[in-house]
Amino acid sequence: MSLRRHLPHYMMIAPFMVLFAAFFLYPIISGFFYSFHDWNGARPPEYVGVANYTKILHSRDFATAMGNLAVYIAITVPLGILVALGLALLVDSFTGRWANFFRNAYFMPVVLPAFLAATIWRWIYAPNFGLLNVALGWFGLGSINFLNNSSTMLYSLIAVDVWVSAGFNMVILLAGLKNIPTELYEAARLDGANKWQQIVHITVPMLAPVLFFVVTYSLISAMQVFDKPWLLTGSSFTSYGGRRNALLFPVMDMMGRAFGGVKFGEAAAYGFLLTLAIVTVTALMFALRSWSARK
Amino acid sequence: MTVVTTRPTIWTVLKWALAILIALIALFPIWWMVNVVFSMPGEPVSLNPRLWPTSLSAGIEKIRVIFTETEYLRAYGISLIYAVLTIAGVLTFGSLAAFEFSLFDFPGRRILFGIILLSLMVPTAVTIIPTYLLTSQLGWLNTMHGLVVPGLASAFGLFMLVQFMRAVPKDMIEAARLDGASHFQIYWHIALPLCRNAMVTLAILTFMQTWGNYMWPLIVSSKPQLYTVGQVVGLFNSPLSHQTVDMVMTANLLAAIPPLLFFLIFQRKIVEGVAMSGTKG
Numbered sequence: 001m002s003l004r005r006h007l008p009h010y011m012m013i014a015p016f017m018v019l020f021a022a023f024f025l026y027p028i029i030s031g032f033f034y035s036f037h038d039w040n041g042a043r044p045p046e047y048v049g050v051a052n053y054t055k056i057l058h059s060r061d062f063a064t065a066m067g068n069l070a071v072y073i074a075i076t077v078p079l080g081i082l083v084a085l086g087l088a089l090l091v092d093s094f095t096g097r098w099a100n101f102f103r104n105a106y107f108m109p110v111v112l113p114a115f116l117a118a119t120i121w122r123w124i125y126a127p128n129f130g131l132l133n134v135a136l137g138w139f140g141l142g143s144i145n146f147l148n149n150s151s152t153m154l155y156s157l158i159a160v161d162v163w164v165s166a167g168f169n170m171v172i173l174l175a176g177l178k179n180i181p182t183e184l185y186e187a188a189r190l191d192g193a194n195k196w197q198q199i200v201h202i203t204v205p206m207l208a209p210v211l212f213f214v215v216t217y218s219l220i221s222a223m224q225v226f227d228k229p230w231l232l233t234g235s236s237f238t239s240y241g242g243r244r245n246a247l248l249f250p251v252m253d254m255m256g257r258a259f260g261g262v263k264f265g266e267a268a269a270y271g272f273l274l275t276l277a278i279v280t281v282t283a284l285m286f287a288l289r290s291w292s293a294r295k
Numbered sequence: 296m297t298v299v300t301t302r303p304t305i306w307t308v309l310k311w312a313l314a315i316l317i318a319l320i321a322l323f324p325i326w327w328m329v330n331v332v333f334s335m336p337g338e339p340v341s342l343n344p345r346l347w348p349t350s351l352s353a354g355i356e357k358i359r360v361i362f363t364e365t366e367y368l369r370a371y372g373i374s375l376i377y378a379v380l381t382i383a384g385v386l387t388f389g390s391l392a393a394f395e396f397s398l399f400d401f402p403g404r405r406i407l408f409g410i411i412l413l414s415l416m417v418p419t420a421v422t423i424i425p426t427y428l429l430t431s432q433l434g435w436l437n438t439m440h441g442l443v444v445p446g447l448a449s450a451f452g453l454f455m456l457v458q459f460m461r462a463v464p465k466d467m468i469e470a471a472r473l474d475g476a477s478h479f480q481i482y483w484h485i486a487l488p489l490c491r492n493a494m495v496t497l498a499i500l501t502f503m504q505t506w507g508n509y510m511w512p513l514i515v516s517s518k519p520q521l522y523t524v525g526q527v528v529g530l531f532n533s534p535l536s537h538q539t540v541d542m543v544m545t546a547n548l549l550a551a552i553p554p555l556l557f558f559l560i561f562q563r564k565i566v567e568g569v570a571m572s573g574t575k576g
Contacts (some may be wrong), residue, residue: 113507
């Protein structure tokens with residue numbers, strides 16, 4: 001009786017739920033199973049306990065990838081958000097057509113397919129005839145091998161990354177700026193606050209929830225960076241990470257183990273380790289927020 | 296008096312200069328790509344950095360060569376079909392489910408929706424390998440459905456549509472029911488038309504995402520017959536490719552055109568869609 005009454009509801013959600021269960025829930029569960037097995041996709045999986053996990057944790061590539069990731073995140077996330085906030089404030093100070101124009105111009109790199117940003121920049125970074133090196137030449141500076149010198153590679157990636165992500169975060173921050181009541185600024189002006197004081201004491205605190213989202217989202221996506229370093233280094237499954245693995249990141253390492261080394265159990269375990277790291281960072285972010293809210 | 300009038304102008308000039316400079320940085324790489332394509336072949340790429348296009352016909356000729364003499368056109372078609380099928384599926388399945396989750400109550404609604412929301416926080420890194428293995432076990436590698444189907448249950452799309460469908464007035468649904476409309480008719484004739492805007496926004500965002508997707512096609516369609524634009528562009532740019540810079544840039548530009556066109560037409564919807572995903576998510 002009750003089932004019959006509710007049947008139409010279940011029929012409407014059934015297509016989504018079936019796909020969701022098959023291509024989201026099942027892979028997570030099966031991935032967890034594989035992560036404790038040695039499996040190359042052909043032979044039957046062989047139970048190995050936590051061997052996959054310990055092997056990854058002790059591998060040199062994992063240490064390199066995590067080290068690169070730590071430096072990358074420590075620079076790209078704060079820098080990207082600072083630039084995005086600057087852009088949002090800049091665009092917000094214009095009105096009408098020009099506000100729209102600058103917003104769209106800054107957003108344009110986001111619109112490009114993600115894989116394309118990396119490929120275009122590879123040409124700009126190219127040694128000798130690349131645009132950037134030609135520009136350096138004008139100032140009498142020598143050619144820099146941006147993508148093949150292990151001390152500059154990471155920064156070359158960060159530049160591309162900020163070029164793309166700034167516009168994306170800017171749009172989100174702009175929406176947040178629009179929600180700040182103008183009376184607050186007027187009251188502050190009457191109290192004699194200058195522009196800078198207004199930003200520090202009104203804009204940033206009022207933007208806090210949106211900033212929190214942007215920081216958390218940037219962290220989560222930065223931890224899974226793949227397309228850009230993969231394409232900047234011209235990687236393939238047999239050779240990736242660039243010179244001296246200077247642009248080796250966890251997801252690249254995981255994909256390499258799966259499709260280069262054909263070790264699916266190990267790759268699945270890698271996914272869980274990375275997820276654990278991401279969940280930890282996200283949880284820390286939320287803890288930090290509730291701690292600062294209580295203060 | 297003079298201080299009051301001149302100081303703002305200095306700041307205004309600086310502000311404009313900064314805004315224009317940043318716009319140049321943001322747009323120049325795209326503009327440069329256009330210039331390399333629309334110039335005579337053989338001109339040095341950037342010893343004299345090309346600041347404007349010099350030859351329209353040469354650019355058209357390069358595009359013709361790419362389309363007729365390489366695999367590019369097929370990849371274009373495949374990416375387009377991949378995107379269209381994904382959009383159709385995400386919108387259909389997402390809106391059907393969103394209709395129920397937002398407007399009705401039934402046993403299990405809260406827990407199911409809770410699981411879907413939770414899934415938004417699960418990184419792709421953990422699902423991509425097992426999803427690939429499942430696709431492979433189903434025998435779907437190198438097929439269009441292998442490319443499309445695993446991406447159809449979009450939790451993000453469902454969440455976005457639920458936000459919009461919540462605004463559908465309950466009275467309208469009751470009135471339609473009293474008039475004898477079936478459950479599906481209410482969805483089709485009332486809920487869908489009312490959230491057309493959200494559907495369009497979701498379709499555009501899904502297009503951008505699918506067109507730019509690199510990782511999933513890279514592992515699922517490893518045969519040249521099913522290469523997407525992303526993969527072909529990757530080949531053109533690979534260190535082993537024997538293409539000239541002109542050809543590589545043409546390949547790059549062609550990959551950028553559909554999303555750029557979409558943006559020029561739907562800029563407002565795209566920007567609002569991104570902003571909304573941030574402020575409501």
